[in-house]
Amino acid sequence: MTTRYDLAVIGAGPAGLAAATLAAKRGVSTVLLDEQPAPGGQIYRAITQTPVRNPSVLGSDYWHGADLVGPFRDSGADYLPGSTVWSVSRGLEIGLSREGAARLLPAKHIILATGALERPFAIPGWTLPGVMGAGAAQILLKTSGLVASGNVVLAGTGPLLWLLAWQYLRAGARIDTILDTTPRENWRQAMPHMTEFLRSGYIGKGLKLLLEVRRKVKVIGNVSALRAEGDGRVQSVVHRQGDGAEARLPADTLLLHHGVVPNINLANAIGCAQNWDEGQRCWVPTVDDWGATTVEGVSIAGDGAGIAGALAAEHRGRLAALDALHRLGRIDRAERDRDAAPHREALDRAQRGRVFLDTLYKPARDFRVPQDDTIVCRCEEVTAGQVREAVKLGCSGPNQTKSFLRCGMGPCQGRLCGPTVTEVIADARGVSPAEVGYYRLRPPVKPITLAELASLPKSEDEINAVLHH
Amino acid sequence: MPEPATSQPDVIVIGGGLHGCSAALHLSLRGAKVLVVEKDYIGRHASGVNAGGVRQLGRHVAEVPLSVASMALWHRIAELVDDDCGFESHGQIKVAETEAELDQGRARVAQLNALGFTHEEVADRAELRRLVPAIADHCVGAVVSRRDGAAIPYRTTFAFKRKAESLGARFAEGAAVTRVARSGTRWRVETADGGRFEAPVLVNCAGAWAGRIAAQLGEPVPLEVIAPMLMITARMPPFLKPVVGATGRTLSFKQFPNGTVLIGGGLLGRAVPDENRTELDYAKMSVNARTVWDLFPNMRGATIVRAWAGIEGRMPDDIPVIGPSGTEAGVFHAFGFSAHGFQLGPIVGRILADLITDQTTDLPIDAFRIQRFRQTAVAA
Numbered sequence: 001m002t003t004r005y006d007l008a009v010i011g012a013g014p015a016g017l018a019a020a021t022l023a024a025k026r027g028v029s030t031v032l033l034d035e036q037p038a039p040g041g042q043i044y045r046a047i048t049q050t051p052v053r054n055p056s057v058l059g060s061d062y063w064h065g066a067d068l069v070g071p072f073r074d075s076g077a078d079y080l081p082g083s084t085v086w087s088v089s090r091g092l093e094i095g096l097s098r099e100g101a102a103r104l105l106p107a108k109h110i111i112l113a114t115g116a117l118e119r120p121f122a123i124p125g126w127t128l129p130g131v132m133g134a135g136a137a138q139i140l141l142k143t144s145g146l147v148a149s150g151n152v153v154l155a156g157t158g159p160l161l162w163l164l165a166w167q168y169l170r171a172g173a174r175i176d177t178i179l180d181t182t183p184r185e186n187w188r189q190a191m192p193h194m195t196e197f198l199r200s201g202y203i204g205k206g207l208k209l210l211l212e213v214r215r216k217v218k219v220i221g222n223v224s225a226l227r228a229e230g231d232g233r234v235q236s237v238v239h240r241q242g243d244g245a246e247a248r249l250p251a252d253t254l255l256l257h258h259g260v261v262p263n264i265n266l267a268n269a270i271g272c273a274q275n276w277d278e279g280q281r282c283w284v285p286t287v288d289d290w291g292a293t294t295v296e297g298v299s300i301a302g303d304g305a306g307i308a309g310a311l312a313a314e315h316r317g318r319l320a321a322l323d324a325l326h327r328l329g330r331i332d333r334a335e336r337d338r339d340a341a342p343h344r345e346a347l348d349r350a351q352r353g354r355v356f357l358d359t360l361y362k363p364a365r366d367f368r369v370p371q372d373d374t375i376v377c378r379c380e381e382v383t384a385g386q387v388r389e390a391v392k393l394g395c396s397g398p399n400q401t402k403s404f405l406r407c408g409m410g411p412c413q414g415r416l417c418g419p420t421v422t423e424v425i426a427d428a429r430g431v432s433p434a435e436v437g438y439y440r441l442r443p444p445v446k447p448i449t450l451a452e453l454a455s456l457p458k459s460e461d462e463i464n465a466v467l468h469h
Numbered sequence: 470m471p472e473p474a475t476s477q478p479d480v481i482v483i484g485g486g487l488h489g490c491s492a493a494l495h496l497s498l499r500g501a502k503v504l505v506v507e508k509d510y511i512g513r514h515a516s517g518v519n520a521g522g523v524r525q526l527g528r529h530v531a532e533v534p535l536s537v538a539s540m541a542l543w544h545r546i547a548e549l550v551d552d553d554c555g556f557e558s559h560g561q562i563k564v565a566e567t568e569a570e571l572d573q574g575r576a577r578v579a580q581l582n583a584l585g586f587t588h589e590e591v592a593d594r595a596e597l598r599r600l601v602p603a604i605a606d607h608c609v610g611a612v613v614s615r616r617d618g619a620a621i622p623y624r625t626t627f628a629f630k631r632k633a634e635s636l637g638a639r640f641a642e643g644a645a646v647t648r649v650a651r652s653g654t655r656w657r658v659e660t661a662d663g664g665r666f667e668a669p670v671l672v673n674c675a676g677a678w679a680g681r682i683a684a685q686l687g688e689p690v691p692l693e694v695i696a697p698m699l700m701i702t703a704r705m706p707p708f709l710k711p712v713v714g715a716t717g718r719t720l721s722f723k724q725f726p727n728g729t730v731l732i733g734g735g736l737l738g739r740a741v742p743d744e745n746r747t748e749l750d751y752a753k754m755s756v757n758a759r760t761v762w763d764l765f766p767n768m769r770g771a772t773i774v775r776a777w778a779g780i781e782g783r784m785p786d787d788i789p790v791i792g793p794s795g796t797e798a799g800v801f802h803a804f805g806f807s808a809h810g811f812q813l814g815p816i817v818g819r820i821l822a823d824l825i826t827d828q829t830t831d832l833p834i835d836a837f838r839i840q841r842f843r844q845t846a847v848a849a
């Protein structure tokens with residue numbers, strides 16, 4: 001194994017696996033770094049290890065992940081699972097922790113394939129034990145075959161909400177009620193994009209899944225307000241349908257989900273420029289057609305460069321890898337463009353219907369911009385009302401409210417509050433989120449221990465000793 | 470386009486850091502109309518992201534009178550800015566790890582006593598342990614300044630701004646100065662966003678960028694742009710009240726009321742001032758972590774959650790430039806605080822107001838004259 005790789009890929013989801021596979025197969029010294037013990041990312045989490053062996057539970061789209069792992073294993077790329085990447089410098093040195101020791105690993109080109117995070121869903125009571133993201137529930141199912149027991153309520157909107165419901169039912173778990181927060185007017189706005197969606201190939205699968213869930217679970221639509229209540233843990237979910245009266249459901253577990261947003265933390269901390277995507281209502285790193293960021297030597301592939309889904313992610317991974325080959329001087333521009341053609345076509349197909357989904361499942365304002373008494377920053381327990389007060393005093397963006405209120409300063413580095421704080425400030429000021437900006441995120445983007453930092457080795461031998469033990 | 474005559478300021482302050490905001494506040498208290506021109510937003514750089522140390526301990530002797538006067542203001546900070554700025558006074562301590570280091574401390578205290586200052590005192594092994602129970606066994610003593618403490622930097626800078634604003638000062642944020650030039654008896658300031666301002670008096674509080682302003686005024690200075698690094702841990706059980714430094718190593722160490730621990734002391738990353746950006750140097754941060762490892766055994770399981778660096782100006786002699794321009798009438802400087810300007814903020818604003826409204830001040834500022842760099846700047 002070499003110490004300075006030509007290409008380092010961070011994240012072993014579909015984009016990272018595809019990128020590393022293509023690059024390594026074409027002779028580039030490649031390393032794939034991933035935080036998890038096994039490849040797959042979130043969408044194909046635990047694909048090689050899941051105890052859920054009945055293929056009909058997680059579905060054929062999940063098992064497609066296995067088709068990416070095999071070729072990766074044969075590609076010749078080095079693979080360092082269990083690596084937490086906490087920093088990337090402008091000099092393309094990757095700070096990583098593995099098995100309790102921290103090291104700096106240099107590379108000539110870096111592809112970030114850090115995927116997506118669930119959009120924070122701040123409702124009153126969302127910090128109660130028993131309330132969790134649907135994505136977290138899905139990870140427990142994939143990695144451990146665990147499902148929530150007792151009264152389970154799912155609330156929110158978006159394709160993954162329905163997918164989780166379907167997987168839960170397939171796994172034999174019970175879901176009491178789905179509280180669908182998709183605003184009615186979204187349907188009207190999404191209609192113009194329906195034709196494209198009908199050509200997407202998702203429609204058949206999606207409808208089948210929806211109908212199966214609806215047959216088995218009570219779905220309450222047009223939910224306009226949500227609140228988790230309980231003494232010490234969630235016991236009930238209070239909700240309102242449209243302008244109707246409040247109603248209460250018993251709940252031992254409340255799973256919340258209203259879409260995913262790019263996991264931009266590492267790109268942001270590196271200093272890659274980002275822009276506000278109004279359609280997806282989230283910050284997206286600024287990239288070109290190949291995923292190249294504004295920082296030399298750093299590209300992004302997959303949902304981390306804007307949400308487009310798992311299939312699109314693998315094609316984006318291959319495009320980013322071809323561009324890396326070109327930038328590393330292995331292929332010329334013409335070869336890159338020629339070899340990219342089939343992947344571009346496949347990417348176009350995979351992205352068909354995305355606008356329809358984005359429009360239909362755009363969360364309602366009231367769920368993106370919580371009321372005053374709702375906690376937005378869980379780490380520092382800062383409410384939406386405190387953020388609004390700070391805006392009144394003259395804090396005009398998330399970095400000022402961060403310095404003033406500490407919101408976003410906790411260990412999660414804004415993953416659980418960033419999008420909400422941006423929306424609350426923008427709403428309070430009556431301007432676009434693009435104008436209020438986002439947190440300047442700081443390394444380490446994942447916590448490291450003082451011991452790891454104190455023992456950071458400087459010599460190549462020491463670095464090798466850690467990587468190879 | 471010039472400002473309408475009715476809103477023409479008496480003083481234009483360049484730079485919305487703590488010193489600029491403090492100058493604006495003290496000038497406003499004396500009835501001057503002040504405009505602060507800030508290229509980013511108030512407290513964006515060193516003033517908002519520093520370690521927050523409010524320290525007389527260990528200062529250059531030339532700074533001591535100012536620091537002592539500033540400390541008096543800190544202990545009544547809410548009277549000045551209507552906000553306590555998160556200021557807490559649990560003392561600052563410089564730990565000696567060897568007898569030789571403690572001897573250095575004794576000599577320092579004797580030197581200050583001879584000058585008439587009594588705020589620093591020597592603490593023996595037992596007193597050090599009383600003040601800092603978590604300190605490592607090998608430490609033999611310390612120098613202590615008991616009225617010192619720490620405050621929250623952004624909140625402090627923001628409080629000075631808001632108080633100044635309430636007294637009539639105006640703040641133009643997002644306004645990067647592109648040109649300063651004399652226009653008759655007035656100073657004309659042009660900003661990148663198209664702003665054109667004029668006033669008879671100009672104050673340069675532009676921090677890391679102040680050297681550029683000074684150069685435009687015909688008095689270049691050897692200001693070095695630096696990026697002191699800081700890191701902070703996840704919450705720990707409470708174990709420390711004072712701010713702790715070390716005699717033989719670079720360290721500033723303190724625990725916030727919420728349990729998080731700030732580790733800094735001035736090890737430098739790399740500043741890229743034109744991009745408002747800094748780069749961290751992990752090898753140096755590793756040294757800092759090692760120091761904490763050695764001095765605070767209870768920190769060995771701590772988790773680092775965030776690290777950053779501010780952008781700051783440092784002078785070759787590590788003391789600031791404070792006072793009137795050496796070349797132009799109606800121009801005053803306060804910059805180059807060399808990574809220890811936060812505590813001086815309240816008093817330096819008052820000194821600038823003294824100089825501008827009374828042409829003199831009762832505090833000794835000769836050591837900070839900009840003229841001291843005439844030779845070196847020419848040589849450079």
